[in-house]
């Protein structure tokens with residue numbers, strides 16, 4: 001038997017929670033699902049090493065008050081019919097039908113290959129922050145953070161609060177771009193405060209990682225800094241190069257993309273009727289934009305156009321902030337040249353750069369190597385190949401994440 | 416506190432600790448061996464890269480998206 005909901009929301013980050021709470025008073029039957037163990041998304045990730053702000057608690061309490069089911073630890077395996085999804089959690093696989101769907105699948109970090117990036121001790125920048133919130137011990141460890149975007153600062157703040165010894169934050173964007181970005185911040189007062197708190201004297205603009213050093217695990221890092229090369233001994237290197245929208249599920253549901261993000265109209269509606277999208281899967285913009293987009297989608301999905309429209313000005317304001325972010329933290333083309341011929345690009349199948357360079361695109365690369373065919377299904381190497389070679393990542397194929405046979409059999413049952 | 420087993424050794428962790436964190440608290444932090452024979456550790460921290468996959472009570476799971484539960488048996492070298 002499959003369950004039915006008026007409104008199903010995928011992703012319980014700021015966008016998904018705001019969507020659910022906006023739609024709840026309408027009386028619609030709503031369910032929210034997320035693959036993480038607790039709701040909150042990337043920014044409000046709970047755990048022994050996390051400190052949740054009051055807003056996050058309010059949203060979570062709101063979900064409880066409205067008795068909206070939140071299926072945590074649940075992933076989408078496949079589309080299972082015209083308006084149905086196949087889901088799996090650690091104990092069961094099941095099929096859910098819906099009238100309306102809102103995709104709030106957020107974004108993931110852009111992770112680029114460089115020599116040594118597979119060594120234990122090297123993580124994403126937001127990745128390290130997430131791991132620390134989950135209880136990863138970093139007290140007393142020497143840490144270098146490198147890459148691009150405000151997330152580096154957020155990650156640094158979490159790591160330092162957890163007792164890490166922060167040596168350097170290497171931001172690839174040039175000083176001039178950063179100056180322009182910070183000069184624009186007073187237009188978003190809350191953000192200005194956040195930035196002031198986050199800024200750190202170990203921060204260097206126009207600086208990037210060259211190589212992670214070590215044999216079996218990370219022992220140090222070589223950086224490009226102030227026009228020359230420096231080496232720092234460290235136990236941890238956290239590298240993230242901005243964010244990439246999670247569009248796999250939207251693509252599997254045949255929603256159109258624009259600029260590598262889910263394309264939406266003013267109502268946050270996608271190209272496919274009854275399917276909406278909000279938050280960072282529609283483009284990088286931070287939690288404030290995600291919240292207001294989520295609320296608009298929630299209202300629109302239950303037919304409350306007037307309430308949705310009232311939120312348009314707020315969305316526009318945060319969209320300008322997002323545009324400034326995208327402009328001022330644009331990636332330096334030099335980052336395409338970090339990988340050496342033997343540097344692995346596909347971490348799942350251990351495919352080196354040399355096996356991919358000179359190929360015509362994904363299909364050609366796959367013919368000669370197993371690139372993108374491993375467990376992550378091209379999510380890491382696909383994002384990298386997009387930057388390195390300009391290749392468009394392959395359209396995802398079901399199952400969207402590795403699934404148990406019992407779960408896949410549900411598809412047969414319903415067919 | 417929660418008692419788990421990591422590669423056969425007992426380990427006590429705080430409630431809410433992910434298995435990814437436990438790998439570091441009770442071992443060298445690594446989670447799997449790559450097809451080329453390198454040890455790997457959790458990398459993206461958010462359920463994307465699959466580097467953190469381990470065997471938990473006989474099932475392949477992502478360490479970064481799994482919370483430690485009493486009695487759990489985690490294997491990084493199945």
Ligand SMILES: Cc1cc2nc3c(=O)[nH]c(=O)nc-3n(C[C@H](O)[C@H](O)[C@H](O)COP(=O)(O)OP(=O)(O)OC[C@H]3O[C@@H](n4cnc5c(N)ncnc54)[C@H](O)[C@@H]3O)c2cc1C
Nearest residue numbers: 011013014015035041042105106126154279280286287290
């Ligand atoms: C690693 C990381 C750390 C970040 N840290 C900060 C920070 O400290 N401060 C800050 O201002 N911003 C941070 N950001 C930016 C952050 O993404 C936004 O501020 C905000 O969280 C976006 O909200 P969202 O609801 O759009 O998406 P998210 O918060 O990303 O929520 C999306 C949720 O959907 C889940 N999901 C995705 N696909 C599926 C699927 N197929 N099935 C089930 N569940 C799915 C995800 O696991 C996630 O929980 C971070 C981003 C990343 C990637």
Ligand code: FES
Nearest residue numbers: 460462464465479
């Ligand atoms: S660390 Fe990447 S999936 Fe768990």
